[in-house]
Amino acid sequence: MEVIILDTEREVAREAADLVAGLVRRTPTAVLGVATGSSPQGIYRELARRVAAGDLSFARARAFALDEYVGLPREHAESYHSVIARDVVAPLGFDADLVRVPDGLDPDTDASTDRYERAIAEAGGVDLQILGIGTNGHIGFNEPTSSLASRTRIKTLAPQTRRDNARFFSSPADVPAHCITQGLGTILEARQLVLVAQGASKASAIAHAVEGPLSSMWPGSLLQLHPHATVIVDEAAASELQ
Numbered sequence: 001m002e003v004i005i006l007d008t009e010r011e012v013a014r015e016a017a018d019l020v021a022g023l024v025r026r027t028p029t030a031v032l033g034v035a036t037g038s039s040p041q042g043i044y045r046e047l048a049r050r051v052a053a054g055d056l057s058f059a060r061a062r063a064f065a066l067d068e069y070v071g072l073p074r075e076h077a078e079s080y081h082s083v084i085a086r087d088v089v090a091p092l093g094f095d096a097d098l099v100r101v102p103d104g105l106d107p108d109t110d111a112s113t114d115r116y117e118r119a120i121a122e123a124g125g126v127d128l129q130i131l132g133i134g135t136n137g138h139i140g141f142n143e144p145t146s147s148l149a150s151r152t153r154i155k156t157l158a159p160q161t162r163r164d165n166a167r168f169f170s171s172p173a174d175v176p177a178h179c180i181t182q183g184l185g186t187i188l189e190a191r192q193l194v195l196v197a198q199g200a201s202k203a204s205a206i207a208h209a210v211e212g213p214l215s216s217m218w219p220g221s222l223l224q225l226h227p228h229a230t231v232i233v234d235e236a237a238a239s240e241l242q
């Protein structure tokens, strides 16, 4: 695992954007895995800037989102369908037909999560997966104790995650209780993992992911199993590394 520690959030975003841009320039039809939440926002802004400047195009690239809330209408501003459309598809100029988000509304979750896994496989797998990390160490919404071999499935959000994500909703009670998330086994199959984290609230999760024992209590530690994982953090998120 490569760990890159930089001074500012802006530098973290630029460094990660360089990796994504390099891939898409080499392989315009690349398959990206895209995270939501605050952590990758700077990456998307930086990539959008390069697209607007004519330096980069995602027109032929594909993307798969990591997760989606269960039961939230797609048009809800905080559904990950909306977030991906607003923060990724439009500013980066993806073809919306080539971008998928798990279905949080299909009552037959087994069938819909199987379809999601098949769609990733049929696209040839994910070339580069962008990841954030939860304060409790989750990756995607694979909360502590998730199987390291898990596939896309329904999960219950941990109380800590619902508290952390309450900032996106008008009240904590509005944060959905369940989600559909790519599994840790699914994420591990991406050919490259790029995890970004900023701020002191992520320091413990980063230390466990990078230096802790491999443990389902800290799902981020699964990155230690991956042959091509890059962790890009600012000084605050790196502050508990030895």
Ligand code: F6R
Pocket: 034, 035, 036, 037, 038, 039, 040, 066, 067, 131, 132, 133, 134, 135, 138, 139, 140, 141
């Ligand atoms: C989002 C996701 C989550 C977030 C994590 C950190 O698609 O899969 O793992 O990356 O909850 O969220 P932020 O970046 O908002 O701190």
